[in-house]
Amino acid sequence: MLVELASTPMAPTSPPAPLVADQRAEVRAILEDHGALAGSYAVLGPDPWRVLFTDDRSSFVPLLEHGGVVLCWRGPVGPDPAAALDVVLDYCRSRRRGLFILECDAAVAGLCRARGMSSRHIGTEVAVDLTSFSLAGRRRSKLRLAVNHARGVGITWRPLDPSDEVDARSMDQVEAAWKAERKERQTDSFLRTDWQDLMAHRRYLGAFDRGVLVAMVTSTPLSAKGWYLHDLVRHPKAERGALEGAITSSLEAMANEGFTLASSGPLPMWSPEGDLTPTGAVSKAIYHQFDRAFRFASINRFRLKLDGDHLEPIFVTYTRASLRPDRIWSLVHLLHHRLR
Numbered sequence: 014m015l016v017e018l019a020s021t022p023m024a025p026t027s028p029p030a031p032l033v034a035d036q037r038a039e040v041r042a043i044l045e046d047h048g049a050l051a052g053s054y055a056v057l058g059p060d061p062w063r064v065l066f067t068d069d070r071s072s073f074v075p076l077l078e079h080g081g082v083v084l085c086w087r088g089p090v091g092p093d094p095a096a097a098l099d100v101v102l103d104y105c106r107s108r109r110r111g112l113f114i115l116e117c118d119a120a121v122a123g124l125c126r127a128r129g130m131s132s133r134h135i136g137t138e139v140a141v142d143l144t145s146f147s148l149a150g151r152r153r154s155k156l157r158l159a160v161n162h163a164r165g166v167g168i169t170w171r172p173l174d175p176s177d178e179v180d181a182r183s184m185d186q187v188e189a190a191w192k193a194e195r196k197e198r199q200t201d202s203f204l205r206t207d208w209q210d211l212m213a214h215r216r217y218l219g220a221f222d223r224g225v226l227v228a229m230v231t232s233t234p235l236s237a238k239g240w241y242l243h244d245l246v247r248h249p250k251a252e253r254g255a256l257e258g259a260i261t262s263s264l265e266a267m268a269n270e271g272f273t274l275a276s277s278g279p280l281p282m283w284s285p286e287g288d289l290t291p292t293g294a295v296s297k298a299i300y301h302q303f304d305r306a307f308r309f310a311s312i313n314r315f316r317l318k319l320d321g322d323h324l325e326p327i328f329v330t331y332t333r334a335s336l337r338p339d340r341i342w343s344l345v346h347l348l349h350h351r352l353r
Contacts, residue, residue: 027107029078030063040064043073043091048236050087050118051138051243051276055233058210060203061352065100072097077203077352080343082335083110086203088117095124102128102332111335113344116279116327125330132330137284139321140276143239143268148261152320159318160261163220163254170262173217173229175208183226184208184217191246201351206231206244216240218263220247220255227251230259232267232275239274240267245315257318277316279327 033040033056044054056062056075065074072091077084083105089097098121105112114125122132148157173180188208192198198206208217208231220228228247232240242263247256264275334340 027104029108030065030076030104033057033062033064033075036064036066039066039070040073040075043071044234045237047072047091048234049090050116051235051241051278052116052233053087053090053235054211054214054241055086055203057214058203062203065097065104067091067093067096067100069093074098074101076101077347078108078110079347079352080339081110081337082340082343082347083108083112084344084347085112085114086116088114088121094121098124098128105332105334111337111340112332113335114328114330117330119326119328122328122330130330130332132328134284134326135329136279136281136327138276138279138325138327139316139319140239140274140323140325141264141319142322143264143273143275145322146264146268146275156257156261156318156320159254159257161254163252163258166252167223168227168252168255168258169221170218170258171221172266173219173226175212175217180217180219180226183219184229187219187226187229187248188246190248194249200349202347202349203351204348205351206246208244208246215243216263218259218266220251220259222252222255228256228259230256230263232263235274235276239272239276241276241278242319243278260319274323277319277321280316283317284326285324 037057041057044057048054053075056064060077063076063078065076066072072089072093074085074089074097077086083101085101088094089101091097101112112130114121116136117125126132147153148160173184175181175184188206192206208215208229211233214234216232218230218232219226228251230242231244231246233243235241242260245256245260267275335344
């Protein structure tokens, strides 16, 4: 089993990478032109994201650092991912850190393997072609029936304005009720559900039952051309189809505005080819840790209702130095707790 024994950490020989907060305009411009994967805009949020640029500053790698591990979320962004990957590998060597790149695409996973990193297929990203989106036909019949049911009992949908006091209070209440239903929804890491994060970049659409907000969709950009249906939240007592209608209304509005692509996000440990549950002892232990926290099957079952047009495999890649027990624990911490 490829696990290094924990040892006394050595002091890093180079300073930490600069904070995204000090490079925000440059990072945002690259995301708008080259963003492609759901969740990449998280680096513009309130967490202490750091950034490494290629020499020509055309591409960047976003990262969080804790203990002996560097976490890169979704992989490099920009036209030169290979150069960006070399930059972060050099950084990890100089800092004496292990590297995890979590939920990257197949192209980046291939670049990682060519540099001696290991990779594992851990899920699928599902996207919808907005230029042809429709509920008609058999493939989205379950979604259509749910929306029709909600419409039939009086559910309505409209955009939400976070600057409006009534809307903001309603959004707080629905999100709080949704989190209270299951303890695992209360994670505080960068993977948290919090409609107030990234407000300057997001759009919101809500479902109303007799004027009361009962469900909402919070969407975050993929790039200047598309959106990610980021947080799907419903009150536990909301009518069937209320949230599905909010999803549909969001997609229709995006299509009408000329956007071409929407992602329903990564589906962890799901693939159209079959089960991706790991078999190795270390991998199984890590998988079960996160499955208990995030309930992968429940996430996937709901998001698959959308029946996407594009399915892309996603991977975790990692250096050998990442597999020390203390560094795996640092990764677990990053995925469960907010860094201050």
